Amino acid sequence: MTDLSVTGFLGLSAALFGIGLFGILTRRNFILLLISIEIAMNAAILNFVYFAAFPPGSSGLSGQSIAVVLVGFAATEVAVGLAIVLALNRLKGTINVARANELRE
Amino acid sequence: MSLEELAFLALALVAVGTAAAALLVRELVHTILWVAIFFVDLSAIYFLLDAPFLGVLQLGVYAGAVTILLLFGIMTTRKRIFSREAVTGIGSVPVALALVTFIFLVSAIGEFPQSETPIQSYDPTALSANLFGVNGPWLLLLGLIMLAGVAGAIYLVREGRD
Secondary structure (H helix, E strand, C coil): CCCCCHHHHHHHHHHHHHHHHHHHHHCCEHHHHHHHHHHHHHHHHHHHHHHHHCCCCCCCHHHHHHHHHHHHHHHHHHHHHHHHHHHHHHHHCCCEHHHCCCCCC | CCHHHHHHHHHHHHHHHHHHHHHHCCEHHHHHHHHHHHHHHHHHHHHHCCCHHHHHHHHHHHHHHHHHHHHHHHHHHCCCCCCECCCCCCCHHHHHHHHHHHHHHHHCHHHCCCCCCCCCCCCHHHHHHHHHCCCHHHHHHHHHHHHHHHHHHHHHHCCCCC
C-alpha cells in the first residue's frame, strides 16, 4: 500500500480542472482567461505525472515524457495568446473578450 | 498518517486555495502573484512524486517564463498596472457547470485501482531515452507546433497589416 492515494491526486486535479473551467466560463479579461486555461492544463499534466509515479501497467516513463511535451504545448499557447492580447489591445483598446468580435482592422 | 501524506495534503490545499484566489481577486497583478505560488506549489508536488526533471521544468517554464509573460501582457495593455478589474457578475450557470464537471470527474475516481507499488522514480537518462526514443514523434510535433506558434505570433503583432 502506498502513502499517496490515487483518490487524493485525482480529486485534486478534478478540483483544479473545475476551478479552471469556472474561470474560463466567467472571466472576460483575456489574460484571466489564459490563466484559467493554464490552471486546467496543469490539472491534466498532474494526472500524467501521478500515473507515471504509480503506473497501472508496465512502464510509466511515457507519462513523464508526455508531461514534458504538454508543458511545451502550454508555453506555446501562452505565447500565442499574448500575441492575440497585444493585437486585440492595439485594435480595440481593450482586452475584454466580450467586445472582441473580430481581429481584423 | 505518514509524512508524505501530510505534505501532499498541505500542498493540495495550497494548490486549490491559490488557484481559486487567482481567479477571485480583483487586481490583475495579485492574480499573477497567486498563480505564481500555484505553479511553485505544483512543482513541489512533482518533487513529492519523485519527478525532479518535471519539477524543475515546471519551475523554469511556468513559474519563470509564463508568469513573466503574463506580467508583460498586463504591463503593455494598461497604463497603470495596479488598476482594478471591473467586477463581472458570476452567473449561476457557469458555477453549476463547473460543479457538475467536478462531480463527474470525482465520480470516475473509483474506476482506478489503488496502486500497490511504491513510487517509481526514474533516472533522467532513462527519461531522455524515452523522450527521444518511443515518444520522439511527439517531441517533433512539439517543435513544429512551437515553430508555427512563433510564426503566428509574429504575424499577429506585426505593424501595418492590410
